[in-house]
Amino acid sequence: MFKKNQWSLFSLLIVFLFLVACSSNDTTTENEGGTTEGDESSGKQTLxxxxxQDPSGMDPHTTTAHSSHRIMAKIYEGLLEFDENMQFAPLLAKEWEQVDETTYQFILREGVTFHNGREMTAEDVKYSFERILEPETGAISASYFKVVEEINVLSDYEIEFKLSQPYAPFLSYIASGANAAIIPKEAVEEHGNLDxxxxxxxxxxxxxxxxxxxxxxxxxxxxxxxxxxxxxxxxxxxxxxxxxxxxxxxxxxxxxxxxxxxxxxxxxxxxxxxxxxxxGLEYFYLGFNVTNDFLKDKKVRQAISLAVDRQEIIDTIMAGEAKLSGPVPESLGDWSIDVSKLDLYQPNIDKANKLLEEASFEAGFELEMGVPSTEAELVSTAQIIEQQLGKIGINVTIVQLEWGEYIDAWNENTYDMLVGKNGSGRDPDRSLGFFFATDGSANVWGYSNKAYDELIAEGLEEVDMDKRHSIYEDAQKMIIEEAPNLFLLMPKxxxxxxxxxxxxxxxxxxxxxxxxxxxx
Known part of the structure; x- marks a missing residue:
């Protein structure tokens, strides 16, 4: 009798443990089209x-990686944004006015709070832009706002910017996303940065x-x-x-x-x-370290451009679903120029070899080319370029980099060449001045050209749209001719x-x- 009762108790224990195990396996449930962890009755939607890629830092003022920006865009906001028609729209500022050629005023939304619970005011706007302009910050958008001379708090919800000169892209840069985000001072003071x-x-x-x-x-x-x-x-x-x-x-x-x-x-x-x-508003590029003994000669960079068959890359890597691009991709509208007929976009091995001979490099040479290993299309692009440059005696060694290594290599101009993607931004100056003016925040290539800088400076001050279009058309042609980057394609x-x-x-x-x- 004892053995029989013992076996019955043991059987009940097994059943109980089985039921508990089944219950514990149901803690992750699917609700409302998304997966939520916890009680099924919560009904939470999780996208x-x-x-x-992983994000590469989270400080909105200093981080450049797209993998970070796609996340920061959900967390941070600026004063303005662009709507679906690429027109300025209110964000943290509900109204704005250009008082005169060099003065802009913004009226902020009231009752907006940071994620730490504190209300945002004009003092936060002032602090954010002063942080961007502080050289020690290393803000990627510092060159956007270099003409800002004064930032005046007019009231808790009114802020004024005074510029040193007329500056056509000012509102475009105000609406440039996380790089112009409004942040709370106390968060930076507590953590040192926002990475x-x-x-x-x-x-x-x-x-x-x-x-x-x-x-x-x-x-x-x-x-x-x-x-x-x-x-x-x-x-x-x-x-x-x-x-x-x-x-x-x-x-x-x-x-x-x-x-x-x-x-x-x-x-x-x-x-x-x-x-x-x-x-999209991006393009593939082949960037040059123009301080390199070979690549500092414009003729060598032009020879490389003539050896690179962009259409082969489009057909092979992108299945034909891409377009030729200059520094301003076609998706930015009528700011871009048609590059398809430009001489440096026409593959010509004989002409490329002649340019190398004129530069006294007809014997060929070796270069290292970095590329992010996590971007399959870019790796394949680099491999095609390696083959194409071999035809003119340039032996390329491809170095595949982890994402963080690639970001460091871009910032530090580590390699002779770099294959990557760039975003054009919402204003042609972002495509042209930001990346290639001598003092452009993203000019990591070591490129400097006084005539080009003067042209970019003229475009910044010109508020007549027809004249501004003409200036940036000339700037595109000049930078393609100078070739500190090769602009390859605009992907779909x-x-x-x-x-x-x-x-x-x-x-x-x-x-x-x-x-x-x-x-x-």
């Missing part, structure tokens, strides 16, 4: 985005960053636009390999991902997925979205506006 923390006014709040895994954001419950955002959480899941992102979007592990043109055909016909294509961007995603409409200048997005 899952497959990211091809690992984030305190903005935007629709999402940073909850967690786990390297090589994910970045987790939560809805800003105190956001000043009532009812926005609609989703409760936003998670960027790091998936460097494109095949992993494709598998994740197919199975519903994520809701949104970017893919290369070659992968589009792999999801066509899948009723659960929608493919969205658009022209592809985004795959699950069918249960609604209210999402990517724009060339803002491909991740999630304010109106909902999940079914």
């Amino acid at each position: 899952l985005v497959a990211a091809d 690992q923390v984030a305190v903005g006014t935007g629709p999402f709040v940073l909850k967690e960053m786990v390297p090589d895994t994910h970045v987790h954001l939560t809805k800003n419950e105190d956001y000043y636009i009532e009812g926005k955002p609609i989703v409760d959480e936003l998670k960027y899941v790091t998936m460097v390999d494109e095949s992993s992102r494709l598998a994740a979007i197919r199975t519903g592990e994520v809701h949104i991902t970017t893919v290369s043109p070659d992968s589009v055909s792999l999801v066509e016909g899948n009723d659960e997925l929608n493919v969205i294509s658009y022209d 961007s592809y985004i795959i979205v699950r069918e249960n995603v609604n209210g999402y409409h990517p724009l060339p200048h803002d491909s991740e506006d999630f304010l109106e997005l909902t999940l079914e």
